[in-house]
Amino acid sequence: MSETDSTPGFDTLAVRAGQHRSAEQEHAEAIFPTSSYVFENAAAAAARFSGETPGNVYSRFTNPTVRNFEQRLAALEGAERCVATASGMSAIYATCAGLLSGGDHIVSSRSVFGSTTLLFDNYLRKFGIDTTFVAQNDLAAWERAITPQTRLLFLETPSNPLTEIADIAALAELAHANECLLVVDNCFCTPALQRPLALGADIVIHSATKYLDGQGRCVGGAVVGSEAVVGAGVYGFLRTCGPSMSPFNAWVFLKGLETLSLRMQAHCRAAGQLAEWLERQPGVARVYYPGLPTHPQHDLAARQQSGFGGIVSFDLAGGQAAAWRLIDATRICSITANLGDTKTTITHPATTTHGRLTPEQRNTSGISDGLVRVAVGLENIEDLCADLARGLN
């Protein structure tokens, strides 16, 4: 293959993939805020509706701006297909509802996003889909939990908020040996740092709300994978049931993708510096960051990811009182549960993101009362350290 027709690199795809210039010859991508599309005549409408001719029909399931975002994200994940959704949670729900039936079984890491746990535990069970939760890093526990009814293995890596790393290649092998699909929520790394499909995963989930947007503006999600799995089951569900992404949000996300790689490198650099600083502070009992040599899966993270991510969590010896004191003393960090923003955010997981879990569920997930999560933004690192030092002293 000559140099000119080789596959474009990640950064080129992030800026260029999926753009379809309209007759107006716009340089930046256009937003198409339209609910429906006009057909040339009745026969053309009939052909479009039946799928005989491709093209736009109705923005619940076909919109040029949304398609632009889908094609760009698919290119970055190295996938055939991406289906954009209204939120990260609806991406997970559409995956399960589109691909599973009553009687099917999920094995999930117990270190998944709080709402994901509730979706599996409270809602999917109502429709006869059972979930067994296992320790993220215990491969034998995953294997033991698989039954003849198991269809999906589900995980996040690094996990939220403890940054546990799952071995994607090993779990993909286990999934395929048991005729299951491996679903990876790639929210914390994004394709700029980790490409689960290349490691054997079948489906990648995104909360576009986080780093894909990158500036905390819109809520959205995506399901990424093969045409056979995502293009059929998941798209079919979206088309009929309608948890669709708005064109405006799609436009914000697709512009976010253009700077994703640069932003992720900056988030990683700052988070690494913050984690090292935190390890030296008295009152900090433990720091969770995959980039630290003290992280139990540091080597796996280094193999599987091209950067260690922007999330740092730490345990304060003084429990909830110390955690709240530290959070309340900050003047720069935003007290909010969102992450993946240019603005650094600080969270007390036990009373916010994981507050709806029972104390027992929190305990088995390792969410202690003294745990604080920082999603490191793009401010000067010296200012962030000083901001946290206020409440540590």
Ligand SMILES: *Cc1c(COP(=O)(O)O)cnc(C)c1O
């Ligand atoms: C935020 C988040 C979700 C849910 O995404 P929404 O866009 O808020 O619905 C799912 N997984 C992870 C890891 C998240 O951080």
